[in-house]
Amino acid sequence: MEYNPITVTDLNRYIKNKVDGDEFLNNVLVKGEISNFKHHYTGHMYFTLKDENSLIKCIMFKTYTPNLKFVPRDGMKVMLLGTVSVFERDGVYQIYCKAMQEDGMGNLYTAYEELKNKLEKQGLFDNKYKKPIPKFPKCIGVLTASTGSVIRDIINVSTRRNPNCYIKLLPVPVQGKGAADKIVDAIKIMNKYKLADVIILARGGGSLEDLWPFNEEIVAHAIFESELPVISAVGHETDFTIADFVADLRAPTPSAAAELAVPNIADILLDLNKYNNRLKNSLNKKIELMRLRYEKCIVSRVYKEPLQKINEKYISIDMKVKQMHNIINNRIKDNKAKMIELITKLDTLSPLKTLARGYSLTMDSNGKIINSAKSLKKDDKLILKFKDGDTNVKVI
Amino acid sequence: MKKEDNMNFEEAIKKLEEITTELEKDDLDLDTSVSKFEEGMKISKLCSKMLEDAEKRISVLINTEDGIVEEDFE
Numbered sequence: 001m002e003y004n005p006i007t008v009t010d011l012n013r014y015i016k017n018k019v020d021g022d023e024f025l026n027n028v029l030v031k032g033e034i035s036n037f038k039h040h041y042t043g044h045m046y047f048t049l050k051d052e053n054s055l056i057k058c059i060m061f062k063t064y065t066p067n068l069k070f071v072p073r074d075g076m077k078v079m080l081l082g083t084v085s086v087f088e089r090d091g092v093y094q095i096y097c098k099a100m101q102e103d104g105m106g107n108l109y110t111a112y113e114e115l116k117n118k119l120e121k122q123g124l125f126d127n128k129y130k131k132p133i134p135k136f137p138k139c140i141g142v143l144t145a146s147t148g149s150v151i152r153d154i155i156n157v158s159t160r161r162n163p164n165c166y167i168k169l170l171p172v173p174v175q176g177k178g179a180a181d182k183i184v185d186a187i188k189i190m191n192k193y194k195l196a197d198v199i200i201l202a203r204g205g206g207s208l209e210d211l212w213p214f215n216e217e218i219v220a221h222a223i224f225e226s227e228l229p230v231i232s233a234v235g236h237e238t239d240f241t242i243a244d245f246v247a248d249l250r251a252p253t254p255s256a257a258a259e260l261a262v263p264n265i266a267d268i269l270l271d272l273n274k275y276n277n278r279l280k281n282s283l284n285k286k287i288e289l290m291r292l293r294y295e296k297c298i299v300s301r302v303y304k305e306p307l308q309k310i311n312e313k314y315i316s317i318d319m320k321v322k323q324m325h326n327i328i329n330n331r332i333k334d335n336k337a338k339m340i341e342l343i344t345k346l347d348t349l350s351p352l353k354t355l356a357r358g359y360s361l362t363m364d365s366n367g368k369i370i371n372s373a374k375s376l377k378k379d380d381k382l383i384l385k386f387k388d389g390d391t392n393v394k395v396i
Numbered sequence: 397m398k399k400e401d402n403m404n405f406e407e408a409i410k411k412l413e414e415i416t417t418e419l420e421k422d423d424l425d426l427d428t429s430v431s432k433f434e435e436g437m438k439i440s441k442l443c444s445k446m447l448e449d450a451e452k453r454i455s456v457l458i459n460t461e462d463g464i465v466e467e468d469f470e
């Protein structure tokens with residue numbers, strides 16, 4: 001009788017093909033508890049899923065892990081979606097997990113949504129109630145756990161931005177029963193004694209269950225009623241808690257909250273310097289402007305040669321005097337000419353000329369010219385005037 | 397307006413901004429400009445001083461029966 005054994009590889013391949021061909025196994029939704037969880041450095045997650053009686057190996061490749069809304073860890077009850085397949089080398093079957101969520105979260109999600117809607121209707125998320133975050137808080141109050149990376153991150157970022165910052169930590173439990181009450185108390189204490197200028201309420205990432213205190217109504221109201229502005233930084237960037245909606249400002253991470261609360265001192269010093277320069281420049285500009293105006297005045301001829309104007313006046317006076325002289329001289333000359341003309345005319349009309357031609361003038365003894373014979377009487381003494389002299393005569 | 401000594405940093409920076417903008421306008425006479433400049437430089441120095449005077453302190457608040465006690469953190 002001939003035996004015809006197949007190899008182990010063949011067998012495992014056969015089983016694999018069988019399993020892969022099963023439609024149900026291609027898409028299974030399984031619930032169970034995580035154990036032996038290992039997040040390998042390659043990014044893949046290895047764990048087993050178990051219940052009271054049984055267990056199955058699971059693997060989640062790193063292409064799917066970023067979609068997880070929580071950090072899986074041992075003991076966690078989860079629901080996962082994946083494909084059952086065979087790893088031929090080891091002859092094991094396992095679930096190749098594509099998605100996973102915390103089991104029993106259904107109720108919490110509903111509660112979260114209900115509370116969110118209720119508070120939104122009450123106006124707790126309204127922007128009009130959001131208080132401004134002070135730009136230069138003197139003191140920053142931090143409500144978070146006193147251990148762990150959150151407070152470390154906040155201190156690191158804050159001191160990097162402002163080496164002289166003042167941080168007051170009021171430690172509060174950030175998960176578990178009673179955490180919400182403690183958070184509410186802490187917010188009230190900060191407000192009552194005005195212990196800071198701004199409050200950072202922070203917590204690292206975690207499951208919805210872990211973050212639950214920040215989804216509780218009392219915390220929401222305490223944040224809403226806080227007179228001190230509240231920055232919330234709960235969980236990862238993708239986690240939104242009720243506290244985030246009520247807070248005056250939501251920071252994606254605790255480090256980001258520190259950045260929002262603590263001004264970068266280097267920037268401020270730079271700003272101050274800029275102001276100093278602007279002040280100096282504008283004053284210098286003003287002075288320069290004034291100097292230019294002054295110089296423009298001072299270069300004017302008036303200031304350069306103050307006598308110039310006076311000299312000009314002198315010149316014009318001289319000119320006027322000369323003009324006057326000319327006018328007077330001309331007038332004198334004119335009058336002289338006229339006089340000569342008149343004298344000539346007079347000369348032509350003079351009786352002496354007539355005498356020269358042989359005529360004589362008859363005058364009475366007083367020298368008065370006699371121009372009529374009728375006025376003469378006998379023995380009147382007369383004077384006859386000839387061209388060469390006078391002679392006395394008597395009327396006969 | 398608050399006296400300079402009572403201003404907090406935020407108010408001081410705001411005041412500084414106002415004075416600087418005012419000084420940068422051309423319509424101020426020289427005397428006013430000089431006094432604005434002096435005021436601005438004074439506030440600027442005040443701001444620097446406020447920054448220098450701030451001391452680093454990381455403290456933890458402990459809620460005791462006698463009230464809040466502040467201690468240095470770690």
